[in-house]
Amino acid sequence: MKAKSIFTILATLMATMLILVACAQTEATPEVTKAPEVEPTTAPTEEEEEETCLIIGALHGGPITDAGYNQAMHESIMEIKANIPCVEIIEAENVPEEAGATTTMENMIQQGAEMIIATAFNHQYPALTLAGQNPDVIFEHAGGWEMSENFANFFGEPPDTWYIMGVAAGLMTETDKLGFVAAFPLGWTNTFINAYSLGAQSVNPDVETIVAFTFGWGDSAKEADATNSLINQGVDVITMHVDSPATVLGTAESRGAYTIGFQSVEAQQFAPEYWISGIGYTLGGKLTWLASTVIDGSWTPIFLRCGIADGCMEMAPFGKNVPQDVQDQVLQVKADVEAGDIVVFTGPVVDQDGNVVVADGEVLSVDLMSSVDWFVKGVTGSPK
Amino acid sequence: MSLLSILGVFSSAIFSGTSLLYTTLGETIHQRSGIVNLGLEGIMLISASAGFATTSVTGNPYLGVIVAMVTGGIVNMILGFLVITRRANQLASGLALMFFGFGVSAFIGKPYVGAKIIPLPRITLPGLDNLPLLYSSLLKFDILIYMAVPLAFLVWWLLFRTRWGLGLRAVGESADTAFASGRNPFLIRYQALFLGGMLAGLGAAHLSIAYTMSWSEYMTAGRGFIAVALVIFSKWHPIRAIVGALLFSGAVAFQLLLQSSGVQISPFLLDTIPYILTLIVLIAWGGTRKHAAPASLGRIYQGSE
Numbered sequence: 001m002k003a004k005s006i007f008t009i010l011a012t013l014m015a016t017m018l019i020l021v022a023c024a025q026t027e028a029t030p031e032v033t034k035a036p037e038v039e040p041t042t043a044p045t046e047e048e049e050e051e052t053c054l055i056i057g058a059l060h061g062g063p064i065t066d067a068g069y070n071q072a073m074h075e076s077i078m079e080i081k082a083n084i085p086c087v088e089i090i091e092a093e094n095v096p097e098e099a100g101a102t103t104t105m106e107n108m109i110q111q112g113a114e115m116i117i118a119t120a121f122n123h124q125y126p127a128l129t130l131a132g133q134n135p136d137v138i139f140e141h142a143g144g145w146e147m148s149e150n151f152a153n154f155f156g157e158p159p160d161t162w163y164i165m166g167v168a169a170g171l172m173t174e175t176d177k178l179g180f181v182a183a184f185p186l187g188w189t190n191t192f193i194n195a196y197s198l199g200a201q202s203v204n205p206d207v208e209t210i211v212a213f214t215f216g217w218g219d220s221a222k223e224a225d226a227t228n229s230l231i232n233q234g235v236d237v238i239t240m241h242v243d244s245p246a247t248v249l250g251t252a253e254s255r256g257a258y259t260i261g262f263q264s265v266e267a268q269q270f271a272p273e274y275w276i277s278g279i280g281y282t283l284g285g286k287l288t289w290l291a292s293t294v295i296d297g298s299w300t301p302i303f304l305r306c307g308i309a310d311g312c313m314e315m316a317p318f319g320k321n322v323p324q325d326v327q328d329q330v331l332q333v334k335a336d337v338e339a340g341d342i343v344v345f346t347g348p349v350v351d352q353d354g355n356v357v358v359a360d361g362e363v364l365s366v367d368l369m370s371s372v373d374w375f376v377k378g379v380t381g382s383p384k
Numbered sequence: 385m386s387l388l389s390i391l392g393v394f395s396s397a398i399f400s401g402t403s404l405l406y407t408t409l410g411e412t413i414h415q416r417s418g419i420v421n422l423g424l425e426g427i428m429l430i431s432a433s434a435g436f437a438t439t440s441v442t443g444n445p446y447l448g449v450i451v452a453m454v455t456g457g458i459v460n461m462i463l464g465f466l467v468i469t470r471r472a473n474q475l476a477s478g479l480a481l482m483f484f485g486f487g488v489s490a491f492i493g494k495p496y497v498g499a500k501i502i503p504l505p506r507i508t509l510p511g512l513d514n515l516p517l518l519y520s521s522l523l524k525f526d527i528l529i530y531m532a533v534p535l536a537f538l539v540w541w542l543l544f545r546t547r548w549g550l551g552l553r554a555v556g557e558s559a560d561t562a563f564a565s566g567r568n569p570f571l572i573r574y575q576a577l578f579l580g581g582m583l584a585g586l587g588a589a590h591l592s593i594a595y596t597m598s599w600s601e602y603m604t605a606g607r608g609f610i611a612v613a614l615v616i617f618s619k620w621h622p623i624r625a626i627v628g629a630l631l632f633s634g635a636v637a638f639q640l641l642l643q644s645s646g647v648q649i650s651p652f653l654l655d656t657i658p659y660i661l662t663l664i665v666l667i668a669w670g671g672t673r674k675h676a677a678p679a680s681l682g683r684i685y686q687g688s689e
Contacts, residue, residue, distance in 0.1 A: 063601065067498035094490070094601070179644075185651060212644045213651045219605040220596035221403070222636065225396045229640040232392025232522070246498060246598040254506075256517045269500055380646040 053086040057108030061120030068244040068263040072281040073119040079284025157307035159195040161279040166199020179230030181240040187371040211381030220247040227251040265316040275319030282314040309338040395522040396637035405629035406587030407611035410580035417576035418556040418680040422478030425608030426485020431456040431585035432592040433493035436599040456585020504594040539622040556678035559685035
């Protein structure tokens with residue numbers, strides 16, 4: 001029958017379409033897209049005609065519009081282009097898995113990229129492997145620990161800024177309970193929680209920090225559940241370490257709890273009423289410097305760690321309900337941290353069970369911060 | 385643990401259980417008509433992104449809910465064409481639909497990641513509005529939550545008290561017999577898929593427009609599959625689905641409460657509580673003849689000519 005064969009063709013087409021679109025999830029999404037011409041302040045025509053001095057391939061684990069980590073990293077990378085107009089940037093977002101990251105980076109190298117910036121936590125080893133195979137390409141990865149001849153790591157130093165945020169939270173809380181919604185009990189996350197807690201305790205010795213893990217960087221429903229659960233236990237200041245601040249801050253706002261943002265300084269929009277402050281990555285300056293060393297050939301593998309004093313982290317503006325004396329006190333602590341008068345993990349630091357984890361007179365080294373598996377005294381929750 | 389934190393577990397169970405309940409009701413209708421729909425995850429994602437995008441563009445959350453609902457129904461028609469008209473394997477088609485949903489929803493939602501929307505308004509029941517904000521905000525629910533339980537009863541009434549429902553269940557038990565008694569199994573299964581898809585769309589709308597107020601890729605995080613499990617858990621019965629959805633999401637809220645109340649158990653283990661609980665209930669209830677799966681579940685109706 002004629003009709004029947006048409007249906008067969010239709011069905012085959014539909015099945016093919018389904019499969020193709022399904023594949024698109026893993027193959028087409030990391031499709032390398034050229035970065036849009038940004039920053040109207042730069043790139044007058046004469047500079048555009050200038051020869052490309054360096055092609056940078058940048059890849060992110062999530063969408064660059066998430067008002068969170070990925071957006072902060074994207075904006076930092078775009079700043080390189082603004083500062084050095086002859087740089088060309090090839091950017092790819094939404095590259096969640098390692099396999100996708102490898103193909104994306106290979107693709108970028110084939111397009112002439114001589115520097116790769118990988119911002120996702122789990123892209124460290126794919127990048128390191130490729131670094132071995134492509135000795136002429138420089139690899140920079142955010143927030144890892146490995147190093148080779150052409151592979152290095154860079155990161156903002158959030159512990160200092162978390163300490164400052166802790167001070168703000170400790171001054172604002174009325175119930176003496178702070179809530180922290182986190183994705184996984186990873187070393188860095190535990191360090192952030194500890195620094196935040198120490199900051200709060202420095203101004204308010206009775207303060208308790210309660211932690212809830214969601215086990216996903218983007219499981220928004222569980223983030224909402226966790227936020228509500230913390231608030232129901234009397235928490236009145238909420239902060240978070242998940243990819244996007246949208247759900248946690250929005251939920252806290254609807255419950256009338258104060259919030260502190262992280263990842264991107266843009267987070268404020270989700271909590272107009274109860275916003276205290278927040279911190280975000282602003283790595284543009286240091287990344288520009290790294291790119292310039294690649295251009296003039298002086299690049300060497302270093303662990304680039306830079307804090308709020310170096311401009312790698314920035315504090316968001318205070319919310320409208322933060323009293324002036326709290327603002328002054330927080331800014332004073334910020335000045336002390338920047339001047340080096342306050343060093344966050346100076347011993348003695350005591351963990352939840354009362355064991356001394358940083359001895360008197362010693363300071364927790366940055367290398368150890370990535371593998372912290374304890375919480376300081378005053379934190380409620382299990383770190384492993 | 386204070387009164388507030390225990391009340392909070394109930395509140396969280398209701399909030400995050402609503403999307404599960406709608407989706408479970410949808411899948412109950414599918415399965416009662418003899419179709420296993422493993423594509424729910426994809427349908428939910430497409431509906432959630434379409435609804436969120438609509439809300440973000442128009443500023444009207446109700447319009448977003450309607451778009452999400454209709455989208456769910458329409459996307460399910462793809463599955464209908466494959467498994468009803470083309471008689472393709474249900475499990476394989478469902479999984480293909482799921483992956484299809486991953487891609488399409490990421491595409492639809494991409495410009496709206498991190499967008500701020502006007503969520504579905506939350507309404508306080510009269511008499512509760514003079515409680516302190518901390519308490520009253522717990523008991524402030526949106527319209528989709530108030531509708532969920534009545535809708536479960538409506539689905540029950542449709543399935544067990546109407547001629548249409550009788551026909552649908554007959555198709556699920558034995559499509560040939562249903563055909564012999566004058567029903568059209570093809571049409572009934574299409575209707576079941578459309579209705580079930582709309583319910584899944586409602587669940588998805590609640591997730592993105594009302595509860596989390598955000599869109600992020602793969603935000604359903606397995607809820608479509610939990611709904612399939614809950615259908616079995618509730619033994620293909622819409623009223624028991626209410627219990628199932630509440631119990632599961634209550635367990636999620638409870639483990640979060642345990643985590644943050646200083647219990648020294650690894651949070652990795654606590655996170656598995658809801659799944660272990662589901663397993664235990666499935667084992668304890670066991671299978672009985674009375675509550676068995678529809679006899680033709682997963683079978684393809686070849687037509688009776």
